[in-house]
Amino acid sequence: MSVSPRFILDSLVDETLWLDEVESTNSFLADRTNAGSALALSWNQTAGRGRLGRKWLSRSGGSLALSLALWPELVPKPVTPGWLGALSLVTGASLADAIRPYLSEPVRLKWPNDVLIAGKKVAGILGEVSTHGHVVVGAGLNVSLNQDELPTDAATSLTLHGFQPDSQLQQVISSFLGGLRETLSGLEGGLTREKRAWVAEQCDTVGREVRVEFPGGATRNGRAMDLDDAGRLLVHFHESNVVESVDAADVIHLRPAR
Ligand code: BT5
Secondary structure (H helix, E strand, O other), X not given: OOOOHHHHHHHHXXXXXXXXXXXXXXXXXXXXXXXXXXXXXXXXXXXXXXXOOOEEOOOOOOEEXXXXXOOHHHOOOOOOHXXXXXXXXXXXXXXXHHHHHHOOOOEEEEOOOEEEEOOEEEEEEEEEEOOOOOEEEEEEXXXXXXXHHOOOOOEOOOHHXXXXXXXXXXXXXXXXXXXXXXXXXXXXXXXXXXXXXHHHHHEOOOOEEEEEEOOOOOEEEEEEEXXXXXXXXEEEEOOOOEEEEEOOOEEEXXXXXX
16 A cells, blocks of 8 residues: 555654645744744745745745744754755755656756746745744745746746646655655755755756846856855856855856856
């Protein structure tokens, strides 16, 4: 007898909470004082948050908001910025691994936190430390948004690429969670060489000509060379001819490197 995905999910976290409507699944878990692992899911997130004060948008029922209060035993104390940076990357990579078997087009990552299908964003990741000290990582996954419901031209959804939510979504969620837990067990101080290679291999940003947009508004062009163990992007900036590590910035892909 095969084991149902629902059973696998319940065995992976202490609690699974399906919320009919919620402002933000990340905020919902971050506000709780419970110390155990928990998964919060909703098809109707009314104030979804992105990075740097941005918004995650979706019509009700089209995009799955999924947040995880991480297994406390897998979270380092104290949480370091390097571990948190690595967390977003491995969460995206675990989600990409979970959806890839169901799609015929390439599923890749864009640094620091996007999952792409055929170059368009299907999911975004947000990792945070709550005021209660537990770590919440969330993913917005566009499941069944139609073309005219996509919030930007750069977005896509799973069903636009042939995905069948009714028969495949539960399996995706359980394999994502299972993969993430396994990955976090070895994360320790940051990305090991093996995990860095796993993420870099599927990251479309590495090896590209990029424009880096810093939070203050400055932009610099360079070539993305690699990732470091804290998940930062190593960029060879053209004007300075120096390789520097970049975090908390946005990256525009200019063209593939020759
Ligand atoms: C992200 O931020 O991509 C992280 C999004 C995390 C959302 C999840 S949902 C569950 C959990 N609860 C929350 O409140 N948040 C997390 P960022 O890299 O800043 O990208 C935000 C940008 O993506 C926006 O400014 C839009 O340009 C674009 N965007 C917004 N909604 C989108 C969507 N549904 N699909 C694709 N792109 C979208």
